Amino acid sequence: MKETDPSEEAAEGRVPLWLDPDDLRWLSGHCCCPADASDEEKDRCGRLRFRAGAALHKHGHSR
Template sequence: MKETDPSAEAGKGRVPLWLDPEDLRWLADHCCCPANASDADKDRCGRLRFRASAALHKHGQPR
């Protein structure tokens, strides 16, 4: 697994976000997209859920 490079992430315009493990678990397991959500919204939801799950995994937290 490649470590996150904070300066590279900042170069992409990304910002750090610190959440409690319980909040990450909730985010990883819930999709709140309505049935008529656009593909772009579904993709965004998938990326957020994946990143939440990856953050838990990276820090050895159960999902």
């Protein structure tokens, strides 16, 4: 697994976000997309859920 490089993340325009593990668990398993959501909205939701799950995994928390 490659460690996150804060300077690379900043270069991509990303910002740090610290969340409680319970909030990440909820986010990783919850989709708020309406039935008529666009593919773009569904992709964004999927990326957020994936990253929430990955953050939990990286820090040794179960989903």
